[in-house]
Amino acid sequence: MQVLLIPVTPFQQNCSLLIDEATGRAAVCDPGGDLDRIEAQLKKQDVTLEKILLTHGHLDHCAGAAELARRHGVPIEGPHVEERFWLDQLAEQTQRFGFGHATPFEPDRWLDDGDTVRFGNETLEVRHCPGHTPGHVIFFSPSARLALVGDVLFAGSIGRTDFPRGDHAALLRSIRTRLWPLGDDVTFVPGHGPVSTFGQERRTNPFVGDHIESPA
Ligand SMILES: [Zn+2]
Numbered sequence: 134m135q136v137l138l139i140p141v142t143p144f145q146q147n148c149s150l151l152i153d154e155a156t157g158r159a160a161v162c163d164p165g166g167d168l169d170r171i172e173a174q175l176k177k178q179d180v181t182l183e184k185i186l187l188t189h190g191h192l193d194h195c196a197g198a199a200e201l202a203r204r205h206g207v208p209i210e211g212p213h214v215e216e217r218f219w220l221d222q223l224a225e226q227t228q229r230f231g232f233g234h235a236t237p238f239e240p241d242r243w244l245d246d247g248d249t250v251r252f253g254n255e256t257l258e259v260r261h262c263p264g265h266t267p268g269h270v271i272f273f274s275p276s277a278r279l280a281l282v283g284d285v286l287f288a289g290s291i292g293r294t295d296f297p298r299g300d301h302a303a304l305l306r307s308i309r310t311r312l313w314p315l316g317d318d319v320t321f322v323p324g325h326g327p328v329s330t331f332g333q334e335r336r337t338n339p340f341v342g343d344h345i346e347s348p349a
């Protein structure tokens with residue numbers, strides 16, 4: 134599986150283009166906006182879009198999803214159903230942050246912990262990682278040793294939890310019980326900023342590294 138990062142929106146969100154080289158089929162994770170850039174990459178790579186994946190309902194991750202899905206006639210999978218209250222606010226949020234008009238939508242499939250999603254010959258595992266938002270999910274490719282973690286974890290930082298229904302303790306629990314077990318060698322793409330590995334963050338992350346005492 135090949136992964137290309139396409140920074141989108143004024144928030145420089147890492148939209149990911151996932152390509153199954155064997156079939157030329159692709160999935161796009163978190164198309165927050167700047168669809169012209171995403172379309173240009175699809176064309177340049179000469180791949181067929183099969184599916185749109187969403188980690189969570191924040192506008193910089195999903196505001197372009199409905200329009201991209203409509204253009205290509207493809208389904209939207211994710212996030213977890215607990216994220217509905219964020220998707221319901223999308224029109225208001227996009228207006229507030231000057232993102233232009235976003236079509237309200239409901240995904241074709243809500244995801245839950247332990248689900249799998251497929252495109253081409255690739256299979257990604259789903260983990261429910263609440264904390265930043267209650268219905269946040271991440272996508273993991275066991276064969277590529279790669280995870281798309283949205284705003285759960287960043288290189289040297291963790292997701293904000295000062296939003297409605299944000300939960301700091303839940304976020305730390307999600308990272309420790311749903312991300313770390315995937316393996317220290319796993320490379321992750323965060324929603325913003327550079328990629329890192331789980332092992333690197335366990336050693337050095339000032340918010341959730343192994344040196345931090347966690348209350349039992
Ligand atoms: Zn977010």
Ligand SMILES: [Zn+2]
Nearest residue numbers: 191193284324
């Ligand atoms: Zn974000």
